[in-house]
Amino acid sequence: MSAIRFKTFNSTFTANQHNFDVIEIENGFCRAVIARQGAQILSFERKMNNAETDAVDSKSLLWCSELSLQQFLDDLKSDRKTKAIRGGIPLCFPWFGGHPTDAKLPAHGFARTQLWNLTSVDESAQGHQLLFTLENNSVTEAVWQHPFCLTLRISCGKQLRMALAIENKGDTAFDCEFAWHSYFPVNAIENARIDGLQGKKFLDQLTNQTYVQEHVQIIFDQETDRIYQDVDGHYLIQDERQQIKIDTNHCQSAIVWNPWIEKTKRLGDVDAQAWRDFVCLECANVREHRLHIEAGASAEFSMTIA
Numbered sequence: 001m002s003a004i005r006f007k008t009f010n011s012t013f014t015a016n017q018h019n020f021d022v023i024e025i026e027n028g029f030c031r032a033v034i035a036r037q038g039a040q041i042l043s044f045e046r047k048m049n050n051a052e053t054d055a056v057d058s059k060s061l062l063w064c065s066e067l068s069l070q071q072f073l074d075d076l077k078s079d080r081k082t083k084a085i086r087g088g089i090p091l092c093f094p095w096f097g098g099h100p101t102d103a104k105l106p107a108h109g110f111a112r113t114q115l116w117n118l119t120s121v122d123e124s125a126q127g128h129q130l131l132f133t134l135e136n137n138s139v140t141e142a143v144w145q146h147p148f149c150l151t152l153r154i155s156c157g158k159q160l161r162m163a164l165a166i167e168n169k170g171d172t173a174f175d176c177e178f179a180w181h182s183y184f185p186v187n188a189i190e191n192a193r194i195d196g197l198q199g200k201k202f203l204d205q206l207t208n209q210t211y212v213q214e215h216v217q218i219i220f221d222q223e224t225d226r227i228y229q230d231v232d233g234h235y236l237i238q239d240e241r242q243q244i245k246i247d248t249n250h251c252q253s254a255i256v257w258n259p260w261i262e263k264t265k266r267l268g269d270v271d272a273q274a275w276r277d278f279v280c281l282e283c284a285n286v287r288e289h290r291l292h293i294e295a296g297a298s299a300e301f302s303m304t305i306a
């Protein structure tokens with residue numbers, strides 16, 4: 001089974017590669033849904049053959065808030081301005097978190113709420129490859145005055161692979177931050193563990209204190225919001241049911257986030273109980289690892305999730 005479907009939720013146009021709200025992809029390895037807004041992959045289910053029953057099982061590698069998705073669809077149908085979707089892999093760029101000098105600017109930058117162009121779709125024996133681009137435009141220039149081009153290649157095969165290139169198309173160097181703000185599913189956050197950050201220093205964003213990760217595994221028993229630096233870029237998220245492996249290249253920061261009970265109530269786009277169902281492990285270059293890209297130069301990053 002192999003298919004790619006462009007969908008729109010606003011009936012005034014027929015969906016195609018240049019005009020769509022979401023793409024649904026299915027091939028022998030996986031099923032995926034990608035929103036044009038933010039070039040944001042919302043779900044990725046890996047197909048797995050069950051040797052005992054001969055049936056095809058699937059494993060979800062990403063989590064998405066149903067409430068946020070519903071709000072997004074309602075906004076699209078009513079021609080309202082859409083918000084960032086909470087789930088899958090939003091891309092934070094060109095800053096991470098609040099803007100450093102202007103609190104009125106959107107948290108995590110503009111890339112996750114911009115409409116990207118789908119430049120190409122290819123299918124091979126390895127699955128589907130999609131190439132999205134985002135260039136500076138009047139909206140981005142109003143808040144960040146740099147000519148740029150982001151190229152995001154999403155490969156949906158046995159694994160989910162993301163490759164990002166950030167190109168400086170201007171005449172002067174710029175600094176920027178980026179994060180793949182991935183939402184991963186867990187069976188229950190209290191039983192989830194993250195491996196791969198032992199010995200790394202982190203800024204606890206809740207206390208503004210810096211610590212070193214002593215234990216091999218990160219566990220969760222309260223709101224957690226940490227920026228780890230000088231990381232190795234290889235992680236394992238596991239609970240009693242499944243494990244998800246994340247491998248990156250050139251991402252020197254990692255953010256670990258779960259809003260827990262009280263913050264979830266303030267988010268407005270997540271069901272009250274949903275804090276138990278996900279953890280964010282964000283592969284990034286932020287704060288002291290922000291990027292400095294010379295005029296005409298590019299920087300490249302990748303992440304594989306399996």
Ligand code: BG6
Nearest residue numbers: 107108181205225226255257282
């Ligand atoms: C994380 C930040 O990356 O994103 C948190 O570390 C923040 O501080 C979270 O609350 C969610 O951000 P947003 O803008 O998607 O609500």
